[in-house]
Amino acid sequence: MDNRKIFNRVPNDTYDRLEFQEESGIDEQPVYAEQEKQHVTVSSIRPESSVNQYKLLVISLAVLAVILLTVNIGLGVYYRKLTGGYLLRDISGEMAKLQTAYDQAVQSKQEAQMQLVKERSDHQLTKWELEHQITRRKxxxxxxxxIQVEVSRLTSHLPLLSESVQKHYYCSAAGRTSVLLFSVSTEEGCRHCLPGWSFIDSTCYFFAISESLSIRSWLSARQFCQKRNADLIVIKSRQKQLAIINFIAQYHDTSLTYHQNGFWIGLTDMEDEGVWKWVDGTRLSDGYWHVGEPNNQQNEDCAAVYPSENPFRSWNDAPxxxxxxWICEREPTSIG
Structure with missing residues (x-):
């Protein structure tokens, strides 16, 4: 019996199976015995595919190794930078810059505080100097x-002064005297005003300063003036105000209170509260009120003038x- 090798070829030039068969006799009728039948099979043997896959695997592993090596080298360099002090030196440099900036800021703050203290000191000094200047100004x-009052007083006496000797003239009648101010001459002053009246700036005035006269209400004082063809004084000029204050200051009784030293003037707001009018019917245009006056605290409808260091703050309203x-005024008597 001859042995034949049978190769079953597949289209991919691979061998699917290798079989050995025993042939018996000429009629080629095989007699198989189960014990002797042999089958040898090699499954899907592709030599070229296996090589390609191996190469691909080798290349992949090589690339991966290169990548890992690169990463390792990068980490090593970074680690060396860290361990070598580059990053630490950068941090130290930044810290030094920050410390320098902080020191400069602290120094600037201290300088600003010192400047502020100096400015406050200068401001306080300026404030004190201003207060000093205001006090001096006052x-x-x-x-x-x-000086203005004195000038007014001296001016009122000029007509009565001789070239060599200063004299003070009085005009007496019925036991009373009259101080002549702004008079052209002694004789003319006596001829213009009644006994007991003062001739001031071409007007005759009566000051109720005699101890024989009792103090009066505003209406009673006005009646006293009207009986003598006069009325309570009307003050419409600065010169007149200064002259009146200067005159009553000479008769200031220090034993009396401030309010008891007042003199009624011809000013009232009895007709219309807050609308002050003179006894001649004209409205007040420029007053010399004390600070806070008139205030009408106790139904104060009449005005009085008081002795005061400041002649421009000498009026009060009073009940x-x-x-x-009081003070009366009248036109001078004509010379006939």
Missing amino acids: DYQKQIDQ CSYNLK
């Missing part, structure tokens, strides 16, 4: 006012029923 203003001194 003193100067008082001196100016006093018309108060008993005070």
Whole structure:
């Protein structure tokens, strides 16, 4: 019996099976015995595909190794930078810059605080100097006012002064005297005003300063003036105000209170509260009220003038029923 090798070829030039068969006799009728039948099979053997897959695997592993090596080298370099102090030196440099900036900021703050203290000190000094200047200004203003009053007083006496000797003239009648101010001459002053009246700036005035006269209410004082063809004084000029204040200051009774030293003037708001009018019917245009006056605290409808260092702050409103001194005025008697 001859043995034949049978190769079953597949289209991919691979061998699916290798079989050995025993042939018996000429009729080629095989007699198989189960024990002797042999089958040898090699499944799907592709030599080229296996090689390609192996190469691909090798290349992939090589690429991966290269990548890992690169990463490892990068990590190593970074680690060396860290361990070598590059990053630490950068941080130290930034810290040094920040510390320098902080020190400069602290120094600037201290300088600003010192400047602020200096500015506050200068401001306080300026404030004190301003207060000093204001006080001096007030003193100067008082001196100016006093000088103006003195000038007014001296001016009122000029017509009565001789070239060599200063004289003070009085005109007496019925036991009373009259101080002549702004008079052209002694004789002319006596001829213009009644005994007991003062001739001031071409007008005759009566000051109720005699101890024989009792203090009166505003209406009673006005009646006193009207009986003598006069009325309560009307003050419409600065010169007149200064002259009146200067005159009553000479008769200031220090034993009396401030309010008891007042003199009624011809000013009231009895007809219309807050609308002050003179006894001649004209409205008040420029008053010399004390600070805070008139305030009408106790139905105060009549005005009075008081002795004051500041002649421009010497008026008060008071209840018309108060008993005070008074000032009358009238036109001078004509010479005939």
